[in-house]
Amino acid sequence: MSVDVGRDAEHYLAVLLRVVPWVTLPIATVIAVAQPGQPGTDRAVTLGLAGLAAAWVYVAYTRASEERRRRTVPMLVYVLGLLVLCVALMVRDQVFLLFTITGFFHAFLLRPWQLGVAGVLATSVILNTFTMGVPQPTLPSLGTYLGVITIQTASIGLGVALAERTTEQHRRRKEMIARLEATLAENAGLHAQLLAQAREAGVVDERQRMAGEIHDTLAQGLTGIITQVQAAQRVWDSSDRAREHVDRALGLARESLAEARRSVQALRPHQLEEAHLPEALGDLVRRWARDDGVAVRFDVTGDPVPLGPAVEVALFRVAQEALHNVSRHAQAGRVGLALSYVTDEVLLDVRDDGRGMAVDGGHQGEGFGLRGMAERVRGVGGAMQIESAPGEGTAISVRVPAVPVAAP
Structure with a gap:
């Protein structure tokens, strides 16, 4: 003003x-x-x-x-x-x-x-x-002459001094506003640069995730299949014992195929092609609860806004991986999933009442799945925290910037 x-x-x-x-x-x-x-x-x-x-x-x-x-x-x-x-x-x-x-x-x-x-x-x-x-060289004449000049000079001169002060203050304000605008423009450029770096880091993290996924699932599954087939060859004369090893190899092959399909689908979730994040998560939770038979509560708070594809994919994959871990390891009876939209952030919380695990400083040290989740979240400029203890369930909290879909 x-x-x-x-x-x-x-x-x-x-x-x-x-x-x-x-x-x-x-x-x-x-x-x-x-x-x-x-x-x-x-x-x-x-x-x-x-x-x-x-x-x-x-x-x-x-x-x-x-x-x-x-x-x-x-x-x-x-x-x-x-x-x-x-x-x-x-x-x-x-x-x-x-x-x-x-x-x-x-x-x-x-x-x-x-x-x-x-x-x-x-x-x-x-x-x-x-x-x-x-003026005449008399006191009244000189007094009147000098008095008028003095009062006139003082009153107008005060206006000159105040005008210069006001102009200088206005000039400083303009310079300050120009510096602030330059700083804001620089910050916007840095923010765009950070987002670009985050996307690039996300690509690297995704490659690392896929490498770890192949190593922890497909490679181990193929190793198990080879081991069972070799065992079946050694007892081939005994059909019952050989059939047992063949059945195990067949089971490992099916599990590995399922893991391969899950890894491929992780590249581009079709749920987000048809709906925004809240609807996609709701569909994911319903299907997971139906398949695993575990009670799930899903809540959305705040005003949902369309987010950038990288952010929505990251949150969806974290929720998907968290539910997958619950079904494989937690032995939980209840699961809660909450998606919260705040001013400039989006929060995702996944909690279960399962058997829990030992964590170190809020991060799981073992298991590529949790590490991959944390790397995916960091790839979009967010952070993930894990709270768990043996017998006390697990809570995964994710916080990412609410980057709009129209942002650069």
Whole structure:
């Protein structure tokens, strides 16, 4: 608000400084040349001096650039020339005191403010000397003359000092706002850069996740199949014992196939192609509860907003992996999943009442699944925390920035 007031005051002062000479000079000139009984030469001299004053104001001030008006020397030369012309015009006719008043206004152009006050003083001396005459060497005459000049200079000079202070404060505010805008623009660029780095890191993390997934599931499954087939070959003459090993190999093959399909599907969840995150999670929870027979409660708080694809995929995969871990390891009777939209973050909490596990500093040290979840969350600029203890269930809390779908 103060910035707007300062800008308006500076604008009005600039308009006033431009208008005053072009109002007072024509009026005074018309009155001076319209007086009867003047010789033609006197009118010509008056018009010539008025034209010279107009040209001086036009060239040295009106047409001057903003940068030139802020410089001390050019404006000091302009004001001195203006006062000399005012003296010459008032010698011709005192009616030009109207134009001399311009000196009071254009003293506001002088910097620092001490020069502006000196300009006001010089204008006051010229104006009062021509209107009151040279004072007599008496106390009343000198007192009146000096008193008028002093009061006039002090009152107008105070305005000059306050105007310079206000202009300086406004200039500093403009510089501060410009620096703040530059800082905000730099922060926006850094934020976009961080998001790009997060996406790149997400690609690397996804590759690492797939590598770990293959190592922990498919490779181990194939190793088990080979072991069972080799065992069946050794007891091939005993059909019952061989069938037992073949059945185990077949079971491992089916499990490995299921793991392979799950890993491939993890690249692009089809649920998010058809709905936003809350609906996709709701569908995931319903299907998981139906297949595993475990009671699940799913809650959404806050106002859901469409998020960037990377953020939604990360949260969906974390929930999917968390439920998968519950079905494989937790032996839980109840599961709770909550999705919360706050001002600039999205929170995902998955809790179960299963057998729990030992954690170190809030992070599971074993198991690629939990490590992959944490890496996926970090890939979108978030953080994951795990709270668990043997026999006390597990709570997984994820916090990610709410990056809108339209963000760069």
